Amino acid sequence: MKELMLGNKAVARGLYEAGVCVASSYPGTPSTETTEEAAKFDEIYCEWAPNEKVAMETAYGASRAGKRSYCAMKHVGLNVAADPLFTISYTGVNAGMVILVADDPGMHSSQNEQDSRHYAIAAKMPMLEPSDSQEAKDYIKAAYEMSEQFDVPVLFKMCTRVAHSQSIVELGERVEVPVKEYVKDAAKYVMVPANAKKRHPIVEERTLKLIEFAETSDLNxxxxxxxxxxxxxxxxxxxxxxxxxxxxxxxxxxxxxxxxxxxxxxxxxxxxxxxxxxxxxxxxxxxxxxxxxxxxxxxxxxxxxxxxxxxxxxxxxLGEPEAPSCKKIDGLPGRPPAMCAGCPHRGMFYVLSKNKITVLGDIGCYTLGATPPLSSIDTTECMGASISSLHGFNKALGAAAEKNTVAVIGDSTFMHSGMTGLANIAYNQTNSTVIILDNSITGMTGHQQNPTTGFNLRGDPAGKIDLEALVRSMGINRVRVVDPYNLAESEQAVKEELAAEEPSVIISRRPCALLKKVKRGEPIKVNPDKCKSCKACMKLGCPAISFKDGHAKVDATQCFGCKVCSELCKFGAFETMEGETITW
Amino acid sequence: MVTSIMIVGVGGQGSLLASKILGKVAMDKGYDVKVSEVHGMSQRGGSVVTYVRFGDKVNSPIIDKGGADYIISFELLEAARYVEFLKPGGQIVTNSQQIDPMPVIAGTAEYPTDLIEKMEEAGAKVDSIDALSLAEEAGSAKASNIVLMGRFSKYVEGISKEEWIKVIENTVPAKFLEMNKKAFELGVNA
Structure with missing residues (x-):
């Protein structure tokens, strides 16, 4: 049977056919669907780990226990997981293990354009690289064979155009692989210097065998x-x-x-x-x-x-003639991505922008807080850097920075690598103000659960980490929760916590407007007789509000009914569809 | 011989369903097919592009400048943005709907005028229909993608209406089937 299949779905099909039993990943474009699609097979246990390092170590544990295992991440996620990567190259595996890494040339959805092939060379691990969906499936199966034959985890490199392209795949059957017995073997698995010294030559011999394999394998x-x-x-x-x-x-x-x-x-x-x-x-x-x-x-x-x-x-x-084409139309306005109508992040960024606060940002949908007209975020590097760099920023500049600088980080990113940065603030004490933008989901990658949501990858009830209790237990005494739709409450919290003489955490909490469980409000409208054309509401950068014929206008098909815009209107121009003035 | 189609629009408009239908129609005809889409950041109200290519043997999943036979656009400005991807004399099927991008909302740019004339001057053939109104007439604004597919089906040779309808039947949920069939029909006859 043949199916038109996304590259990432073909990877999942390969996992199924290869008899894989355990998958642990952290979402990251363009790798996310491999694990989501694998979760549709009952035979494969799949989970979202808090970060890529945990995912890789979980998969490694399953492999060592004797079942074929898998983990997936985007290119920058492999940086997070680099620590286990280099050492499990020495220990090797018990059952086969595959580590998928998805690069993003062109940076469709990434903060850098790193080439993950360097990791394969540095960690002395074999790496496979498919060119379409059929190969993605076939190579996954070959990767497990290689992993067991050469006693090494195998890296599997995707890129956006293979991960997110569909092509035709011939389906096969699942082959159940017998569990490999777990046998204690300290010389192989306990990487203290004496043992690691004996493992390194084995790694080098393995590479020579792999080069021989490369000469004869039809992979090349x-x-x-x-x-x-x-x-x-x-x-x-x-x-x-x-x-x-x-x-x-x-x-x-x-x-x-x-x-x-x-x-x-x-x-x-x-x-x-x-x-x-x-x-x-x-x-x-x-x-x-x-x-x-x-x-x-x-x-x-x-x-x-x-x-x-x-x-x-x-x-x-390579000197071939260019294809003739229609002429380009110059001078068209761009269409950059923007926060959605009803996005809970917008209110908090409005408050930060209005008060001219320096904002150290992080990775997620809320990175869009850097775009006009809010233009709130000052920096964005990598997962968790907002909090740790805020501490350094404040240590360098002292009170002058502490009273006017915050870190913003999403709930999932906080669980991924924000906690350690906050531990540093609590331990080495800066009067830092951290804002956790808790929208109860991992948003940008397409709504994945995380340890704070109370649900697992399949949407079933799961353990739920209480952010307030967690933060308090780390030694942060000032913890408060605000609703970012309420601008006055949010502004007061930001001002008070910046003024406080100790570290604080503000949890800006409201679920992502795109979540199915979130009920859309009634759209609102502008009464053109009351609108004084001051454009105060335009400062929100809401895609549902535009300025036409001298007045603000709400696009009812886009309006989410969050009413944040009405809080900014001094003239009460925002009304319900029935014509009632909206008051706060 | 490979047919190359770009589906363009604004993130969240339903272009993924359109590419799915197009891909299945081509596969049912026995063609090799490749579809390429971009997820993530660009979907948050940004400009989105999906490529669909089918023929005896398709290698590249993407379409380059001068490579597209057709552009199906869910929004007028987006049709104009990608016109240079079209072969000279290539066909654009576009929704006449206009959605202001953020620079227009923020007041730093104007929504361009005379876009259809500009596309024709650039060398394209343009068929513009009010897919949003037709979709609403069929029963839901969300069906404008199916209206556009209906319109587009008139330009593709060798695929009958029944073959298109069969794929729609196998793709959309049963409770929306009649509405989508009506939307397809309204697109054909627009």
Whole structure:
């Protein structure tokens, strides 16, 4: 049976067919659906872990116990999980283990454009890289075979265009894999220096065996071409672009096992063509390997180090004529993403923006608080950095900063890596003010549960961490909860906590407006006779409010009925559909 | 021979359902199919693009400048934004609905005028319909994507109305089926 399938869903299908039993991940675009889709199979236990390090260690524990396991993360998540990564390369596995990492060339939904292949080289782990959905499924199964054959967790690299593209997949059956017995083996699993010293040579020998495997495995396949003036080495989605442009014209070495790379296969291709070309997105990994082999190669001299590729980009770089097209229409206004109508984050950012407060931001939907007209957020780096960097900011500048600077962080991000930063504030004492934007869900990645929501990945009741109690137990005495729809209450809380002479946490709590359980309010309207055109409501940047014919106007199809705009109107111009003035 | 279609619009308008239907119709005809979409940040009211490509053998899942045979647009400004992706003389099927982007809401830009004329000057053929009103006539504003699919079906050769309807039957929930069939029909006859 064949199905048109998202790359990420094909990964999940591969997990099912490979007999995987345990999956633990942290959501991150473009990796999230692999775990969500896997959860639809009863045979695979799936969970959201608080962060990627925990996810990887959970999967590792399951592998060591004897069942095939899986964890998934986006590229920056692998930074968080790098600690276990490097050492479980030494211990190896019991049952097979696969670590999926999804890169985001072009940064459709990410804060940097790092190339995860460097991790495979640094951690001395094999890495597979599919180029479409069928390969995603097939390679997952191959990855588990390799993991058990070579006694190593296997990295599995996706990118946005493979993860979020659909192509046709032939379905197979699940093969149940017998549980491997857990046997105590301290020399293999207790990584104290004496044992680790003995494991490192095993890792190096393994790499040599993997290179031999790379020479013979059909994961790296040579596709013949009629024109030997050029030979192309490529992988992942770049392979598809190369085939789109050149078809079967030139010989192509399609790399599926990106680490370790073959030697003989590459040298053989080089010897059979006039010129060797490497087509790879982001960093020159294959190219550097070729150069180390003493081969002359064209790559990053003609292709960019930044952004994702396309067939047109490759055609142009390699001297093919450009496709004729319609003319571009210049001067069109952009359409950047914005906080949704009814978004609970908007009210708090309005308060922070109005009071000209320095805002150290974090990763999530609320990063959109950096965009005009609110333009509230000053900094955004990585998960949890808002809180830890606030402490450093305040240590550096003292009271001058403490009275005017906050950290903002979402509920899921706080559980991911905000707690340790807050521990530092409680321990090393700055008068820092941390605002937890608790919208009761992991929003940006598409509504995943987390330890504060009370539900698990499948939506069933689960353990629920009480944020107030947690924060208090860490030694923060000033903890208060506000409703961000209530601007006066939120503003008062922010002012008082900034003025306080000890650390404080404000929990700005209201569920995401897009959650199914959240009831949409009645849309409201503007009475044009009362509107004095002061544009105070426009400062919210609500997509449902525009300024037309000299007055504010509410788009009833978009309005969520949160009424935050009406709090800003001094003239009572916002009314219910029945014409009643809205009062607060 | 590969047919390349871009579906563009504003995040949250239902372009994923449209691409799903289009992909299934092509697959049922025995074509190789690839569909590419972007999730995450860009869905929060931003400009969104989905690529659908089908033919005997499809390699790339994306469409480049000058690569699209058709653009189906859920919003007028978004149709204009991607016109250079169209082959010269390519067809645009667009909703005439206008949704103000944030720079227009914030007052730093104007919603452009004469967009249909500008697209035609750029070399495109343009078919603009009021899909929102037609969807409301069918029973729900949310069905404007199906209205547009109906309209688009007139331009694709070799796929009968019955084949489109069959896929819609297998894709939308049963309780919305009649409404969606009506929306498709209204799009065809608009």
């Amino acid at each position: 396949r040579l596709e013949e071409g009629s024109d030997k003036s050029i030979g192309i080495i490529t992988s992942s989605t770049s392979y598809q672009y190369v085939k789109e442009v050149f078809g079967d014209k030139y010989p192509v070495l399609k790399i599926g096992l990106i680490n370790p790379l073959p030697v003989k296969k590459i040298k053989d291709l080089a010897a059979s063509v006039d010129k060797l070309v490497v087509v790879e997105e982001l960093d020159p990994i294959i190219e550097t390997h070729c150069k180390a082999l003493g081969l002359e190669v064209t790559g990053k001299d003609v292709l960019p180090l930044i952004d994702e590729f396309s067939q047109g980009l490759i055609a142009k770089a």
